Amino acid sequence: xxxxxxxxxxxxxxxxxxxxxxxxxxxxxxxxxxxxxxxxxxxxxxxxxxxxxxxxxxxxxxxxxxxxxxxxxxxxxxxxxxxxxxxxxxxxxxxxxxxxxxxxxxxxxxxxxxxxxxxxxxxxxxxxxxxxxxxxxxxxxxxxxxxxxxxxxxxxxxxxxxxxxxxxxxxxxxxxxxxxxxxxxxxxxxxxxxxxxxxxxxxxxxxxxxxxxxxxxxxxxxxxxxxxxxxxxxxxxxxxxxxxxxxxxxxxxxxxxxxx
Amino acid sequence: xxxxxxxxxxxxxxxxxxxxxxxxxxxxxxxxxxxxxxxxxxxxxxxxxxxxxxxxxxxxxxxxxxxxxxxxxxxxxxxxxxxxxxxxxxxxxxxxxxxxxxxxxxxxxxxxxxxxxxxxxxxxxxxxxxxxxxxxxxxxxxxxxxxxxxxxxxxxxxxxxxxxxxxxxxxxxxxxxxxxxxxxxxxxxxxxxxxxxxxxxxxxxxxxxxxxxxxxxxxxxxxxxxxxxxxxxxxxxxxxxxxxxxxxxxxxxxxxxxxxxxxxxxxxxxxxxxxxxxxxxxxxxxxxxxxxxxxxxxxxxxxxxxxxxxxxxxxxxxxxxxxxxxxxxxxxxxxxxxxxxxxxxxxxxxxxxxxxxxxxxxxxxxxxxxxxxxxxxxxxxxxxxxxxxxxxxxxxxxxxxxxxxxxxxxxxxx
Numbered sequence: 001x002x003x004x005x006x007x008x009x010x011x012x013x014x015x016x017x018x019x020x021x022x023x024x025x026x027x028x029x030x031x032x033x034x035x036x037x038x039x040x041x042x043x044x045x046x047x048x049x050x051x052x053x054x055x056x057x058x059x060x061x062x063x064x065x066x067x068x069x070x071x072x073x074x075x076x077x078x079x080x081x082x083x084x085x086x087x088x089x090x091x092x093x094x095x096x097x098x099x100x101x102x103x104x105x106x107x108x109x110x111x112x113x114x115x116x117x118x119x120x121x122x123x124x125x126x127x128x129x130x131x132x133x134x135x136x137x138x139x140x141x142x143x144x145x146x147x148x149x150x151x152x153x154x155x156x157x158x159x160x161x162x163x164x165x166x167x168x169x170x171x172x173x174x175x176x177x178x179x180x181x182x183x184x185x186x187x188x189x190x191x192x193x194x195x196x197x198x199x200x201x202x203x204x205x206x207x208x209x210x211x212x213x214x215x216x217x218x219x220x221x222x223x224x225x226x227x228x229x230x231x232x233x234x235x236x237x238x239x240x241x242x243x244x245x246x247x248x249x250x251x252x253x254x255x256x257x258x259x260x
Numbered sequence: 261x262x263x264x265x266x267x268x269x270x271x272x273x274x275x276x277x278x279x280x281x282x283x284x285x286x287x288x289x290x291x292x293x294x295x296x297x298x299x300x301x302x303x304x305x306x307x308x309x310x311x312x313x314x315x316x317x318x319x320x321x322x323x324x325x326x327x328x329x330x331x332x333x334x335x336x337x338x339x340x341x342x343x344x345x346x347x348x349x350x351x352x353x354x355x356x357x358x359x360x361x362x363x364x365x366x367x368x369x370x371x372x373x374x375x376x377x378x379x380x381x382x383x384x385x386x387x388x389x390x391x392x393x394x395x396x397x398x399x400x401x402x403x404x405x406x407x408x409x410x411x412x413x414x415x416x417x418x419x420x421x422x423x424x425x426x427x428x429x430x431x432x433x434x435x436x437x438x439x440x441x442x443x444x445x446x447x448x449x450x451x452x453x454x455x456x457x458x459x460x461x462x463x464x465x466x467x468x469x470x471x472x473x474x475x476x477x478x479x480x481x482x483x484x485x486x487x488x489x490x491x492x493x494x495x496x497x498x499x500x501x502x503x504x505x506x507x508x509x510x511x512x513x514x515x516x517x518x519x520x521x522x523x524x525x526x527x528x529x530x531x532x533x534x535x536x537x538x539x540x541x542x543x544x545x546x547x548x549x550x551x552x553x554x555x556x557x558x559x560x561x562x563x564x565x566x567x568x569x570x571x572x573x574x575x576x577x578x579x580x581x582x583x584x585x586x587x588x589x590x591x592x593x594x595x596x597x598x599x600x601x602x603x604x605x606x607x608x609x610x611x612x613x614x615x616x617x618x619x620x621x622x623x624x625x626x627x628x629x630x631x632x633x634x635x636x637x638x639x640x641x642x643x644x645x646x647x648x649x650x651x652x653x654x655x656x657x658x659x660x661x662x663x664x665x666x667x668x669x670x671x672x673x674x
Binding site: 029032035039041042045047048049050155156158159160161 | 463464465466467486488489490491492515524526527530
């Protein structure tokens with residue numbers, strides 16, 4: 001079965017009946033990096049320094065050195081990222097089974113709710129209502145929360161800070177528990193800067209998506225883009241992190257296969 | 261009567277931008293003592309430790325008793341203006357462009373008679389005048405005869421303006437307007453008559469207190485500028501570098517750690533990335549355009565100011581990595597000063613003691629207010645000095661450091 005399916009998939013990619021959608025934000029110095037209180041250590045934003053550009057530093061070649069954190073840009077969170085996942089087996093970027101890095105995606109459209117309420121929390125009830133329309137979430141699926149947050153091209157609007165901190169949508173605690181305990185998802189993805197809501201620190205427990213997803217060996221994706229181009233079901237995503245030894249995450253080039 | 265400085269007309273873009281020239285700058289090693297004092301805004305002459313005779317010009321041994329024990333001592337500078345003259349012709353290219361040039365013969369009350377540049381506010385000879393030391397375009401100490409009392413438009417004297425970096429009618433870039441210091445500098449520049457003030461700000465999603473108010477000043481233009489990002493610095497320099505007359509680098513990262521109080525290098529690296537590499541990025545991108553405009557009429561490119569720290573002189577271990585980053589910046593600014601010298605652009609280093617800000621919260625008074633620091637920066641530009649140590653703590657540390665760097669190090673390590 002497998003060989004013929006792959007060959008027919010390849011043919012459909014060539015013919016364009018299966019399209020590849022880029023779910024990745026461009027890595028640039030302007031793309032906002034997560035900001036922690038200044039007394040804490042900080043994640044590097046993306047930076048690039050020119051090594052040479054057909055000049056005295058290298059006459060026939062152009063190349064750059066770049067720097068960034070493991071959690072810069074569109075990126076993958078491994079279970080070891082959170083204290084709840086620190087002792088699990090195969091919990092880092094180099095040991096995660098590659099089989100987990102390609103899989104079906106269920107896309108829950110929360111764009112209307114997030115537009116009217118930046119602090120919108122996706123609850124288990126929302127997920128059940130989505131299932132009543134699109135069917136039960138299959139085991140080992142990725143669940144992606146579409147908010148259209150990625151369309152906020154102004155970095156300040158993307159971060160959306162005020163004096164009480166960041167205001168971005170994310171999952172409620174009961175939704176995370178439902179997805180892990182009752183649907184056995186492989187991971188959860190968002191368009192904003194974290195898998196948890198901007199005010200997720202004030203939920204119980206703080207940052208429930210990080211706590212429960214990583215605590216049960218699941219993964220996170222954030223700063224995803226183009227989720228509006230994915231069907232509610234039927235897409236397959238590729239989200240492999242760099243194979244960093246004992247890494248907690250990595251910028252990724254996230255791709256989705258969708259029926260044309 | 262000194263006419264007030266007129267607002268300069270717009271530059272004629274058809275004409276070539278003239279290149280900077282320097283006044284004669286050769287000095288003996290002894291004479292550099294006068295320059296060293298002038299660089300800190302002080303007028304010092306050598307005084308003989310044995311017989312007390314005041315010396316001028318600077319020399320190796322006492323003109324009266326031949327003792328070699330000559331020490332630089334601050335001078336009050338009062339004296340008698342004996343005669344004045346007007347130079348109308350010079351073989352020196354710098355002065356050829358600037359004649360007529362007024363000179364004075366002044367007999368100091370402490371003894372020596374000196375030739376000095378003459379401020380236009382001085383009364384005709386004979387008269388009482390006050391002698392002061394300034395840095396000239398070559399960065400060398402020279403003497404200027406000033407009137408005893410303040411006269412109107414004192415700073416606008418044509419000859420004095422060759423030795424100062426007054427922001428009046430000039431275009432200034434303040435690299436970080438989000439800190440209290442940056443904001444105070446911007447307000448000070450506006451009050452001092454700056455024509456245009458670009459205010460850099462990083463991380464647009466982070467609001468800081470009173471930053472938004474700056475935009476209400478008519479002279480201010482806000483500019484996204486991220487010193488850790490070479491592309492950002494390059495783009496902003498391409499956009500405005502050819503118009504910046506004065507660059508004031510107020511951007512800094514300050515954390516309060518030594519070596520053992522913070523594991524890893526990330527915090528120290530963040531300090532270095534702004535405090536040292538940020539200066540390097542700015543210097544590489546902005547200095548060439550400024551050098552090219554150092555003789556661009558009345559409002560030429562004229563000065564570069566670095567906000568350093570008194571901890572650049574000797575490490576303050578509780579803020580050890582910050583101190584190290586400022587020491588690196590000091591070293592780099594000396595390189596910048598050397599590279600800017602041939603263009604007559606003054607590099608001013610400011611060495612404050614602890615500033616009254618978030619990161620010095622737990623330090624005891626006295627701490628320098630942002631306003632006092634801004635005032636010191638403005639004065640440094642107006643007086644044309646190179647090194648400023650504003651506030652009591654900086655002054656005290658400087659004195660201890662000058663007396664013995666090793667003793668200061670030992671004191672700080674307890």
